[in-house]
Amino acid sequence: MPKHIADSTVRRLSLYLRFVEEALGRGLRTISSDTLAALGGTTSAQVRKDLSSFGSFGKRGLGYPIPDLVERLRDILGLEREWRVVIIGAGRIGSALAHYPGFSQHGFRIVGVYDNDAEKIGRSWDGHPIRDVAHLGRDASREKPDIAVLAIPADTAQATADHVVRAGIRAILNFAPTPLRVPDSVTVKTVNMALELEGLSYALAHKR
Amino acid sequence: MPKHIADSTVRRLSLYLRFVEEALGRGLRTISSDTLAALGGTTSAQVRKDLSSFGSFGKRGLGYPIPDLVERLRDILGLEREWRVVIIGAGRIGSALAHYPGFSQHGFRIVGVYDNDAEKIGRSWDGHPIRDVAHLGRDASREKPDIAVLAIPADTAQATADHVVRAGIRAILNFAPTPLRVPDSVTVKTVNMALELEGLSYALAHKR
DNA sequence: GGATGTGAATGTCTTCACAGCT
DNA sequence: AGCTGTGAAGACATTCACATCC
Numbered sequence: 185m186p187k188h189i190a191d192s193t194v195r196r197l198s199l200y201l202r203f204v205e206e207a208l209g210r211g212l213r214t215i216s217s218d219t220l221a222a223l224g225g226t227t228s229a230q231v232r233k234d235l236s237s238f239g240s241f242g243k244r245g246l247g248y249p250i251p252d253l254v255e256r257l258r259d260i261l262g263l264e265r266e267w268r269v270v271i272i273g274a275g276r277i278g279s280a281l282a283h284y285p286g287f288s289q290h291g292f293r294i295v296g297v298y299d300n301d302a303e304k305i306g307r308s309w310d311g312h313p314i315r316d317v318a319h320l321g322r323d324a325s326r327e328k329p330d331i332a333v334l335a336i337p338a339d340t341a342q343a344t345a346d347h348v349v350r351a352g353i354r355a356i357l358n359f360a361p362t363p364l365r366v367p368d369s370v371t372v373k374t375v376n377m378a379l380e381l382e383g384l385s386y387a388l389a390h391k392r
Numbered sequence: 393m394p395k396h397i398a399d400s401t402v403r404r405l406s407l408y409l410r411f412v413e414e415a416l417g418r419g420l421r422t423i424s425s426d427t428l429a430a431l432g433g434t435t436s437a438q439v440r441k442d443l444s445s446f447g448s449f450g451k452r453g454l455g456y457p458i459p460d461l462v463e464r465l466r467d468i469l470g471l472e473r474e475w476r477v478v479i480i481g482a483g484r485i486g487s488a489l490a491h492y493p494g495f496s497q498h499g500f501r502i503v504g505v506y507d508n509d510a511e512k513i514g515r516s517w518d519g520h521p522i523r524d525v526a527h528l529g530r531d532a533s534r535e536k537p538d539i540a541v542l543a544i545p546a547d548t549a550q551a552t553a554d555h556v557v558r559a560g561i562r563a564i565l566n567f568a569p570t571p572l573r574v575p576d577s578v579t580v581k582t583v584n585m586a587l588e589l590e591g592l593s594y595a596l597a598h599k600r
Numbered sequence: 601g602g603a604t605g606t607g608a609a610t611g612t613c614t615t616c617a618c619a620g621c622t
Numbered sequence: 623a624g625c626t627g628t629g630a631a632g633a634c635a636t637t638c639a640c641a642t643c644c
Contacts, residue, residue: 202570261597280485363433380565383579383581384475385475385499
């Protein structure tokens with residue numbers, strides 16, 4: 185097991201897991217790096233490198249045994265346990281995420297929903313009471329959330345992230361269109377839809 | 393102007409644009425690679441490399457003139473013109489995107505909303521009538537959309553993407569949690585929230 | 601002096617190609 | 623024969639460091 189696994193590798197492992205789970209559901213017994221590569225839009229060498237980072241459990245001449253592979257990938261990705269998630273920003277994005285297929289399926293459980301809008305606080309949101317974000321620290325010491333989803337505007341994102349970090353939460357999924365500064369002990373993934381759109385705009389503007 | 397600009401570079405350019413626009417709004421005149429690097433979470437050398445790919449328009453000893461930089465970046469990213477967007481899948485994700493600040497601000501205009509659910513077709517969605525996705529080809533020849541946003545489940549995503557490609561649309565923003573196969577002439581960006589969450593899960597599971 | 605622009609060095613990720621196991 | 627596992631090569635991206643210019 186190497187010191188460090190690249191982000192891009194982890195993303196591919198998640199993809200493989202999805203395909204392998206599907207193959208498992210169809211009752212298949214083994215799957216080859218070639219097949220996984222075709223499904224995941226990569227190459228067989230890449231698949232083998234990715235998987236061999238964590239030990240060799242494929243069978244030469246046959247491929248990877250599917251039940252083993254599912255278990256191994258779920259284990260590597262930390263999906264054998266349940267992660268406790270708070271959503272900060274009771275708006276459309278958080279709602280979309282909460283309804284994402286695979287959110288609860290893959291062990292992500294919403295344990296709290298927060299907002300800073302007095303109009304919203306106290307109301308119900310997809311079955312969860314909306315709490316005041318000012319109480320996050322107090323609640324967190326009791327409920328020990330693992331992940332905070334920031335679904336709020338850019339201008340309050342950094343302050344809220346600081347708040348989240350102080351509450352002892354060590355992972356942030358950031359939908360605010362701005363990078364966040366956090367200590368090394370905290371992991372952030374930013375999903376910036378504006379960047380994706382502008383990437384498409386760039387491609388359209390420059391493509392022959 | 394080099395043959396090819398990396399995706400990661402384009403993403404950073406989008407970020408820089410956001411910061412420079414903000415600086416412009418505050419009436420600043422120039423901005424240094426150091427300042428941009430701090431805002432964007434990168435290094436000054438990286439900023440200079442990124443910008444110099446498109447010619448040199450910084451002033452040594454001063455930094456980059458902000459109005460020029462805004463214009464140049466908007467031009468590079470293709471944001472001087474309006475892009476016509478269709479949203480396929482009249483659900484929460486599409487709705488969240490449509491309300492994203494900067495969507496219309498940055499020249500992305502929704503020209504059609506589609507679904508395949510007979511219950512939804514004909515209803516109104518954020519002021520747009522929901523149309524039958526079966527009519528996309530016919531509509532597209534008239535309305536010439538540039539970008540299709542796929543906000544639909546994984547199992548129909550590839551077939552819908554094929555449909556979109558046949559309709560002559562050359563850019564896809566894919567929120568379905570699966571990679572898409574499209575011809576080289578079509579650009580796809582996939583936003584897979586499950587992958588981001590699992591990336592956090594991985595980090596939490598492995599961090600000391 | 602202060603900040604850019606850029607070749608060279610470094611670091612990281614991907615692809616190749618083939619030995620080795622089943 | 624078929625397919626994995628993996629060093630070595632190659633491609634790509636980032637960082638360094640310094641000459642260059644305002």
